Amino acid sequence: MxxxxxxxxxxxxxxxxxxxxxxxxxxxxxLREARIGQNSFVYAADGSLLGSIPxxxxxxxxxxxxxxxxxxxxxxxxxxxxxxxxxxxxxxxxxxxxxxxxxxxxxxxxxxxxxxxxxxxxxxxxxxxxxxxxxxxxxxxxxxxxxxxxxxxxxxxxxxxxxxxxxxxxxxxxxxxxxxxxxxxxxxxxxxxxxxxxxxxxxxxxxxxxxxxxxxxxxxxxxxxxxxxxxxxxxxxxxxxxxxxxxxxYKEIREPYFFAYVRDRLIRAYGTETVRSGGLTVYTTIVPRWQRAARDAIRATLTEPTDPAAAVISIDPATGAIRAMTAVVPGRRDNQFNLLSQARRQPGSTFKTFVLTAAVEQGIDPDTSYYVSAPFTYRPVGDGNCDDGSWWCVKTYDSRYAGWISITRATLRSDNSVYAQLTLDVGPERIAAVARKMGVRTPLDVNGSYFPSMGLGSIAVSPLDMASAYATLAAGGIYSEPMAIRRVVLADGSDDTETGWGTPKRTRVLSDGVAAEVTRILEDNVSYGTGTRAAFGRPAAGKTGTTDRHADAWFVGYTPDLATAVWMGYQAGEIPMENVHGIAVAGGTFPAQIWRLMMERTIGLRPVRDFPAAKTLPEFKPFQRGKWALASDPYAAAATTDSATATTAEPGSTTTAPAANETTPRP
Known part of the structure; x- marks a missing residue:
């Protein structure tokens, strides 16, 4: 060396x-010296002024x-x-x-x-x-x-x-x-x-x-x-x-979260001085009416000044255009914490969608591939136990299990014991790769991407990551880079045509058959799984997520026209939400409700559209359960399971004792 x-x-x-x-x-x-006084201006999609760049x-x-x-x-x-x-x-x-x-x-x-x-x-x-x-x-x-x-x-x-x-x-x-x-x-x-x-x-x-x-x-x-x-x-x-x-x-700036996000992209393209004093006129993708709808949905749901914060981001699957990006922190008017793109929190069971997608892409038929729903223990070392962290011990939130169960039904139950086994069989590295290509830009290579609890949502991501990734499913497997800027007019009055503003950057990352299969299951999840509170009378797919001790709660879903991620939690950190309006907050409660209200007041005003049929079907192969799933004794565990059917109360897991939907387990 x-x-x-x-x-x-x-x-x-x-x-x-x-x-x-x-x-x-x-x-x-x-080189040119900095010039002060020639401001740049940023406009919303409807032409209204968001603010000047001071x-x-x-x-x-x-x-x-x-x-x-x-x-x-x-x-x-x-x-x-x-x-x-x-x-x-x-x-x-x-x-x-x-x-x-x-x-x-x-x-x-x-x-x-x-x-x-x-x-x-x-x-x-x-x-x-x-x-x-x-x-x-x-x-x-x-x-x-x-x-x-x-x-x-x-x-x-x-x-x-x-x-x-x-x-x-x-x-x-x-x-x-x-x-x-x-x-x-x-x-x-x-x-x-x-x-x-x-x-x-x-x-x-x-x-x-x-x-x-x-x-x-x-x-x-x-x-x-x-x-x-x-x-x-x-x-x-x-x-x-x-x-x-x-x-x-900077009191004059409207939509500060989105404004800061736009500014960051301008700086990457032009450098700080041109953005700060270059006289740019910037036209963006944000829709003020939808911004108001998102804020109204949060405020109609979280009405007390001591309530947790909530963030909403919506993306057009066809172009990647960001249509809404806002957050509300009850009791605070001026919040400088960008909960949409800066904050990263554990996504809970919303991350299971990437496990499901990776499994389907690998040729695993979720309807005919079965696991044992039972307390599951992964033992990477021979000696140890659940309490000292050397073993990974997964339970469901309510300690109810379904015995032999298909991956499809396990998704509707949000069964962590099954998804822990499926994560190990599919492989955390493969799951991380699928999440990345679908749109998760937060690094996922914890311990070389082999961190097994990844599949249950243990790695923190941003709402922007999740909205972008689910938009890929809504688009039939085509990833679109999130787009905030439609057009930039330079100081001399000419359009900047070299940077590519307003041109969608799209790449097919999944077959339409894989995307359609995952969407089918997530549609069922909204209809009669853990996400029923998100249903609003038209085709919609989505997944709930709740982390350990109810510290974070999510609902991420989509229609053919819009993908929206809702996060809820306390801004200061992972503080349990175990008594908000008298209930413990899970992804299927307030986040799903906020999502529904937001979608009703935006996409709900448009004509109904069905998800398009796939032109190609996924190629399923005979599936043999992998060696990791056999690390526990499913037969002994199955003898004591409760063969409960799918429930709309989101289950969860912990490393040692039941607590919430996801765990933050140790390898």
């Missing part, structure tokens, strides 16, 4: 030399002398430790980042310097080519020669994005702490410095735990590099409260 590290370092040095050769054709005129109000340029000295120290420590030594690009940093990525077998570090990142923020082109990367590095070298380090650092700190519409350290300080950047203390500076790498991932409003861990990572880097001493390090880490004081900014 040491030899490989040396090779990587040499390659980085060679790359730097190549940039110098390329440098004769690059020019600092390709310029002067969310970015205030300040010199280094008016910035807390902790900010540049923390930023350099975590972003570019050799900033004052290298010449604009850092071969050592590139080699270090590549080595870390090779060891982790994924991207864990970036090799870009602060100077390169500044060039990228100011660079006009939105190409993603090797040529551009070389030019970017070349410009960084020239900028390093032309500007003092302090000017480069000051420009970077006044340009970089800190999340929640805050560009530059002054706006970030006001946004998160309601005070000027010169007043930031060490721990506050470390928190903000750690955010620039991934503002959404380390958003302290949305992900306080990850933000805190990232802050501590910055503090460790500062200590290791001698920027702070041990006493300062301990003082800064002592407070586990982030000390946030959210600023009151």
């Amino acid at each position: 040491l030899a490989l590290a040396g090779v990587l370092a040499a390659a980085a040095v060679a790359a730097g030399a190549g940039v110098y050769v390329f440098g004769s054709s690059c020019d600092l005129d390709a 310029a002067e109000r969310n970015r205030q340029v300040v010199p280094l002398t008016r910035i807390s000295p902790w900010i540049p120290k923390a930023t350099v420590a975590i972003e570019d430790r050799r900033f004052y030594e290298h010449g604009g690009i850092d071969p050592q940093g590139i080699a270090r980042a590549v080595w870390a990525d090779v060891r982790a077998r994924r991207v864990v570090q970036g090799g870009s310097t602060i100077t390169q990142q500044l060039v990228r923020n100011l660079y006009i082109s939105n190409e993603r080519t090797v040529q551009r990367k070389l030019k970017e590095a070349c410009l960084a070298l020239k900028l390093n020669d032309a500007w003092p380090k302090q000017r480069i650092l000051a420009s970077y700190l006044n340009q970089v994005y800190y999340g929640n519409l805050a560009y530059g350290i002054e706006a970030a300080s006001q946004t998160y702490f309601s005070k000027p950047s010169r007043s930031l203390n060490l721990r506050e500076a470390a928190l903000l410095a750690g955010m620039t790498q991934a503002p959404s991932a380390y958003d302290p409003f949305a992900e306080p735990g990850r933000a805190l861990a990232r802050r501590d990572e910055v503090l460790r880097a500062m200590r290791e590099q001698g920027v702070i001493d041990e006493q300062q390090y301990r003082w800064a880490r002592r407070a586990r409260d982030l000390g946030l004081r959210p600023g009151r900014l």
